[in-house]
Amino acid sequence: xxxxxxxxxxxxxxxxxxxxxxxxxSHFGYIETQNEKDAxxxxxxxxxxxxxxxxxxxSQLGVWGKLKKSRPEIKIAICGCVAQQDKAKIxxxxxYVDLIFGTHNIYELPQLIKRVNNGEKVxxxxxxxxxxxxxxxxxxxxxxxxxxxxxxxxCNNFCTYCIVPFTRGRERSRLPEExxxxxxxxVNEGYKEITLLGQNVDSYGKDLKNxxxxxxxxxxxxxxxxxxxxxxxxTSYPSDITDDLIxxxxxxxxxxxxxxxxxxxxxxxxxxEMNRRYTKExxxxxxxxxxxxxxxxAITSDFIAGFPSETEEEFQDTLKAIEELGLDYSNTAxxxxxxxxxxxxxxxxxxxxxxxxxxxxxxxxxxxxECLKSNEKFVGKILxxxxxxxxxxxxxxxxxxxxxxxxxxxxxxxxxxxxxxxxVKITKAQTWCLYGEPx
Numbered sequence: 001x002x003x004x005x006x007x008x009x010x011x012x013x014x015x016x017x018x019x020x021x022x023x024x025x026s027h028f029g030y031i032e033t034q035n036e037k038d039a040x041x042x043x044x045x046x047x048x049x050x051x052x053x054x055x056x057x058x059s060q061l062g063v064w065g066k067l068k069k070s071r072p073e074i075k076i077a078i079c080g081c082v083a084q085q086d087k088a089k090i091x092x093x094x095x096y097v098d099l100i101f102g103t104h105n106i107y108e109l110p111q112l113i114k115r116v117n118n119g120e121k122v123x124x125x126x127x128x129x130x131x132x133x134x135x136x137x138x139x140x141x142x143x144x145x146x147x148x149x150x151x152x153x154x155c156n157n158f159c160t161y162c163i164v165p166f167t168r169g170r171e172r173s174r175l176p177e178e179x180x181x182x183x184x185x186x187v188n189e190g191y192k193e194i195t196l197l198g199q200n201v202d203s204y205g206k207d208l209k210n211x212x213x214x215x216x217x218x219x220x221x222x223x224x225x226x227x228x229x230x231x232x233x234x235t236s237y238p239s240d241i242t243d244d245l246i247x248x249x250x251x252x253x254x255x256x257x258x259x260x261x262x263x264x265x266x267x268x269x270x271x272x273e274m275n276r277r278y279t280k281e282x283x284x285x286x287x288x289x290x291x292x293x294x295x296x297x298a299i300t301s302d303f304i305a306g307f308p309s310e311t312e313e314e315f316q317d318t319l320k321a322i323e324e325l326g327l328d329y330s331n332t333a334x335x336x337x338x339x340x341x342x343x344x345x346x347x348x349x350x351x352x353x354x355x356x357x358x359x360x361x362x363x364x365x366x367x368x369x370e371c372l373k374s375n376e377k378f379v380g381k382i383l384x385x386x387x388x389x390x391x392x393x394x395x396x397x398x399x400x401x402x403x404x405x406x407x408x409x410x411x412x413x414x415x416x417x418x419x420x421x422x423x424v425k426i427t428k429a430q431t432w433c434l435y436g437e438p439x
Contacts, residue, residue: 004030005039007060010047012234013197014080016148017106018045021079023138024109028117032140037067041075046082048163050336057082061094068096075116077101081167085339087125098122103153103168104129107137129169145388145419147191151179151218152198152205157237159264160275160342161304161335164199171200171207176218180225187227192386192419194222196233202240216248223252228421230386230404234260238286239278246293256404257294261286262302262331266321267314270307274343280321287325296381298328298374298405305363306335306356308349315359319366328374328406330367334360368431375429378407382439385409387420408433 004025008018021043022032033039042064046057057078064076077099078090084102091100099116101108102125115122141147154169155162183194196218198204205213215233222231231254238261249255261283265271268279278286287299303318322330334356337344351359385401392398399416401409401424410433411424424436 001031002029002040003033003035003038004041004043005033005036007042007044009045009053009056010049010080012148012195013150013153013199014045014047015142016150016197017080017103018043019139019141019148020106020137021045021109022140024106025113026138026140027110028113039074041077043077043079046078046080048081048085048167048338050333051338052336054082054086058093061090061097065094065096075099077116079103079106081163084125084167085163087123091123100125102126127169129172141191143388145191145386146193146195147186147189148195148197149179149182149186150174150197151215152201152203155199156203157200157277158275158342160273161307161338163338163341166340168199171203173205173208173213175208176205176213176221179218180221183222184225187225187229190419192229192421194229194231196231198233199235200237200240201233202236202242202245214242214244216242216244219245219248219252219255223254229254231255232258232406236261238263238276238283241286241290243289246289250293256406257297258300258404258406259290259297260300263321263325264302264304265307265310265314266303266318267310270310270314273309274304274307280317283321284325291326296378296405298407299325300329300331300406301325301327302331302333303363304333304335305359306351308335308343308346308351310351310359315362319362322363322366322370326374327370329371330363332360332363332367372429372431375407375431375434378426378434379429380426382423382425383407383409383434383436385411385422385424387416387418387422389418403434409436410434411436411438413438 006018008015044057044060047053068074075098078097079101083100087100098121100123104126105124112122112124152171152173154171155164156171158165186194202215204215263283264274266280383403385403387399387401389400390397396412398410403409409424416422423439425439426434426436428435
């Protein structure tokens with residue numbers, strides 16, 4: 001058996017892609033290893049959403065390039081968004097790379113690997129993706145409890161800061177029967193949680209031109225699958241969250257009451273500059289609908305500090321929004337200009353680096369404050385959790401679990417194992433997690 005090492009950067013979609021890559025390569029005699037120095041084939045699956053991620057990818061290629069000088073027989077590949085965007089740059093900076101393949105070319109790997117093993121240096125970057133039935137390929141899932149299912153890929157929104165439409169292409173939905181078949185296989189294999197993935201997951205079905213194919217109806221169908229498991233979906237675009245989707249979450253007992261809804265800015269002028277299709281007030285209305293229906297749900301978000309032309313007062317609107325909305329957690333980042341995007345051309349409006357990163361520090365501090373407030377609301381309540389792992393502390397085994405609303409809960413119970421559900425009464429809250437005792 002040959003050994004495969006995959007380094008994955010980026011979002012859950014990248015991680016899901018890596019599981020599919022590993023599964024495909026298993027047909028060619030590759031077994032995945034966690035020992036980086038021991039591999040025969042090295043793949044880095046990249047993200048280009050921010051410059052830091054792209055820099056990490058090139059740095060890792062440099063490490064492997066040095067390794068290849070002493071072990072010329074090894075193969076090196078790069079895939080994902082950086083590969084899709086920078087194929088010519090990669091050839092120049094890392095001529096030792098054997099295979100470059102884009103976000104649309106994963107299912108061509110059987111042919112690509114044969115060419116690489118025959119000594120070719122291959123670059124496969126497709127602009128017009130072909131839709132594949134993903135059930136035709138083995139998936140090497142890394143987690144024994146949680147499983148990801150991509151249901152839609154790409155984006156049609158063209159937010160002015162975002163590279164995704166250029167690297168992942170336009171929105172493409174999988175057929176519902178494919179998704180349901182994969183979900184049934186996942187449940188039969190013993191997984192206890194399914195997460196539906198999409199850059200804009202609640203846009204699912206729009207490109208299929210069938211009014212009955214929506215995320216809401218897909219959730220209803222998945223909820224009918226027999227078994228003790230639960231369902232999540234990420235990431236939602238605010239204005240695509242319909243009343244029917246909220247109704248479906250309410251109707252379906254297996255669907256978690258959790259919504260990840262990136263806001264990006266708390267100021268309506270900046271949202272317009274970002275080409276986001278909603279105002280601050282409309283975002284507030286969406287959150288209000290969800291809170292009224294699901295008081296114990298969690299709503300998380302994403303925010304960018306220092307977007308071009310953002311004033312101090314407009315930034316303060318973002319801090320105020322996080323507090324007023326009572327957001328449970330937010331991913332935060334300083335604005336990073338990305339090639340091809342409109343915002344990257346606003347050079348005369350760029351915020352200086354010192355101001356940008358000071359705003360990010362303040363954003364992170366506000367995030368910590370609101371996370372703690374959110375967690376403190378659950379002290380004394382009982383949450384149903386899924387045990388995801390174990391750690392040992394002071395001679396005791398601590399169970400690491402996640403509630404349906406995505407809260408991390410730690411507790412001790414000799415009768416529970418990884419993959420078990422449990423009811424836990426929350427006794428203590430910290431910024432990033434909860435502690436409790438089994439009921």
